[in-house]
Amino acid sequence: MSHTIDYQSIIDFYYKEDTPLRHILLTHSRQVANKALHIAKSHPEMGFDTNFLEAAAMLHDIGIIHCDAVGIHCHGTEHYIRHGIMGAKMVRELMTSASFQAPEIQEDLERIARVCQRHTGAGITRSEIATQRLPLPLDNGTDEPYMPETKEEELICYADKFFSKTRLTEEKTFEQACRSLAKFGQEGVARFQKWHCIFDC
Numbered sequence: 001m002s003h004t005i006d007y008q009s010i011i012d013f014y015y016k017e018d019t020p021l022r023h024i025l026l027t028h029s030r031q032v033a034n035k036a037l038h039i040a041k042s043h044p045e046m047g048f049d050t051n052f053l054e055a056a057a058m059l060h061d062i063g064i065i066h067c068d069a070v071g072i073h074c075h076g077t078e079h080y081i082r083h084g085i086m087g088a089k090m091v092r093e094l095m096t097s098a099s100f101q102a103p104e105i106q107e108d109l110e111r112i113a114r115v116c117q118r119h120t121g122a123g124i125t126r127s128e129i130a131t132q133r134l135p136l137p138l139d140n141g142t143d144e145p146y147m148p149e150t151k152e153e154e155l156i157c158y159a160d161k162f163f164s165k166t167r168l169t170e171e172k173t174f175e176q177a178c179r180s181l182a183k184f185g186q187e188g189v190a191r192f193q194k195w196h197c198i199f200d201c
Contacts, residue, residue, distance in 0.1 A: 005055040005108050014062060014090060021073040025061060027168045033057035035159040035171075039199045049152060052108060056115040057156050063087025063116060064165075072165045079135045084146070087116030114149075119157045122181055122188035122195075123147035132184070158195040174200070 015022040036057050040048035063086030066076040078086055091113040094100050100109060124146040129136050136146060148154040161177045164170070172180065174196060181188045 004051050007055040007058040024072050024165050028163055028165050029058045029061060031163045032159045036155050046151060053152050056112045059112050060115050060119050060156055062090055081134055084117045084120045088113040091116060115153050115156055118146055118148045118153050119160055121184055122191040154195055158199055
């Protein structure tokens with residue numbers, strides 16, 4: 001079980017100004033966190049770490065600040081698909097701070113960094129990176145560095161697909177989420193449908 005991570009102080013550290021981008025990040029992240037927590041509470045038999053689940057859901061998109069996505073007020077230089085690895089880098093940078101030196105906090109931050117890195121799409125495989133020529137590095141030594149592995153990683157990835165950062169007042173239906181994923185291939189749709197059967201059926 002994780003210790004409580006002060007995710008709001010981390011958001012405040014990287015998003016200091018009250019900007020439209022901060023509003024989008026906070027609104028979207030809270031939507032994802034609430035849905036993930038609701039599903040977790042509906043499945044006590046799965047033993048989700050809800051403290052970690054909330055913190056990781058609130059921080060999963062922290063890397064968007066570095067990306068070029070004018071439609072959601074992101075004015076960075078990175079391709080949007082790299083927001084996960086940028087977020088993971090930001091979270092790992094915190095691990096050098098004196099405020100986060102406790103071993104249990106270091107462990108939780110590494111777990112959050114992995115959520116950041118693995119939540120894009122319904123996970124992204126090496127095969128998909130190669131066939132779609134996606135700008136993601138594959139030299140970090142793991143078999144599938146962008147695929148969710150733990151149940152918390154899978155649940156946050158699943159919950160994320162129901163919410164868009166461009167339509168903050170709406171929750172997608174399962175069918176709408178599938179159609180959004182289908183634009184990037186059927187592999188992701190199949191993974192999403194599998195998670196639906198686990199979490200929501």
